[in-house]
Amino acid sequence: MYSSFTIARKYVQYWLTASNRKGHGVHSPFVYDFIKHVLNDSSGHPFYKEIEQLRKNLLKNKSIITVEDFGAGSTIIPTSKRRVDAIAKSSLKSKKYAQLLYRIASYFKTDFILELGTSLGITTSYLANSSNSVKVKTMEGSEVIATIARENFSSLKLNNIEVMVGDFNKTLPQYLTENPIIQLAFIDGNHRKEPTIHYFNQIIQHINESTIIIFDDIHWSAEMESAWEEIKNHPSVTLSIDLFFIGLVFFKKDFKVKQHFSIQF
Ligand SMILES: C[S@@+](CC[C@H](N)C(=O)[O-])C[C@H]1O[C@@H](n2cnc3c(N)ncnc32)[C@H](O)[C@@H]1O
Numbered sequence: 688m689y690s691s692f693t694i695a696r697k698y699v700q701y702w703l704t705a706s707n708r709k710g711h712g713v714h715s716p717f718v719y720d721f722i723k724h725v726l727n728d729s730s731g732h733p734f735y736k737e738i739e740q741l742r743k744n745l746l747k748n749k750s751i752i753t754v755e756d757f758g759a760g761s762t763i764i765p766t767s768k769r770r771v772d773a774i775a776k777s778s779l780k781s782k783k784y785a786q787l788l789y790r791i792a793s794y795f796k797t798d799f800i801l802e803l804g805t806s807l808g809i810t811t812s813y814l815a816n817s818s819n820s821v822k823v824k825t826m827e828g829s830e831v832i833a834t835i836a837r838e839n840f841s842s843l844k845l846n847n848i849e850v851m852v853g854d855f856n857k858t859l860p861q862y863l864t865e866n867p868i869i870q871l872a873f874i875d876g877n878h879r880k881e882p883t884i885h886y887f888n889q890i891i892q893h894i895n896e897s898t899i900i901i902f903d904d905i906h907w908s909a910e911m912e913s914a915w916e917e918i919k920n921h922p923s924v925t926l927s928i929d930l931f932f933i934g935l936v937f938f939k940k941d942f943k944v945k946q947h948f949s950i951q952f
Pocket residue numbers: 755756757758760761778779780802803804805806807808809810811826827828829832853854855856875876877
């Protein structure tokens with residue numbers, strides 16, 4: 688992982704070179720509409736408050752749980768004691784990005800969403816609100832964390848989410864055999880190059896022209912930056928959007944020339 692200083696320097700560099708959110712100089716109508724209707728949409732929704740209240744409660748929850756630590760690898764699973772408030776502070780997407788993920792899912796009208804990395808289920812809850820018909824499958828390695836996430840979904844009265852517990856190396860292939868086409872996938876766990884590329888390579892066997900894959904923390908480390916470079920340059924990717932803390936890839940064939948955008952967010 689880069690030091691906070693390096694991340695700050697990279698962020699400044701990104702901000703100075705990225706397109707602004709007025710869409711000036713963005714010559715893709717698709718990306719222009721994405722900026723206008725998704726990035727710049729500041730409408731509020733009643734469920735935003737409920738989920739953020741739940742986040743606040745988790746940030747005050749001092750319970751200590753024993754979690755299987757999947758972050759650093761996927762075969763050897765040491766356990767560690769963690770406080771729920773510490774997980775809520777360090778592992779969850781911020782309100783700004785979780786709400787953006789909701790808007791992406793809602794704008795592209797995705798009926799099925801796959802999330803790798805449930806944690807306490809905050810982002811999952813946003814995704815599960817993206818339409819009346821959406822179904823979310825979310826994967827988490829730690830049984831104890833998954834149990835808390837399930838309780839959170841019940842408290843928000845969300846019954847369109849299913850949690851698959853286990854190493855992504857097992858749950859992802861299992862999910863893909865049962866779900867031939869991926870509409871939207873959010874990859875937010877195990878932020879290392881080799882596993883990230885491995886998940887990408889599996890998912891792209893199950894894409895169509897409307898598929899969107901979103902990667903978290905693409906500038907978090909040299910490994911993740913290298914994974915992001917490889918992914919955006921993959922022949923099947925026709926458009927990529929770098930928002931610094933997340934990166935999106937699209938596969939539409941009518942984008943004749945591959946394009947990469949970096950947009951201030
Ligand atoms: C960054 S958190 C997810 C945060 C969540 N998406 C949110 O924004 O609210 C990543 C989660 O992925 C899980 N994880 C990491 N590597 C994994 C693996 N190889 N298999 C299963 N789960 C894994 C961790 O246990 C952790 O809870």
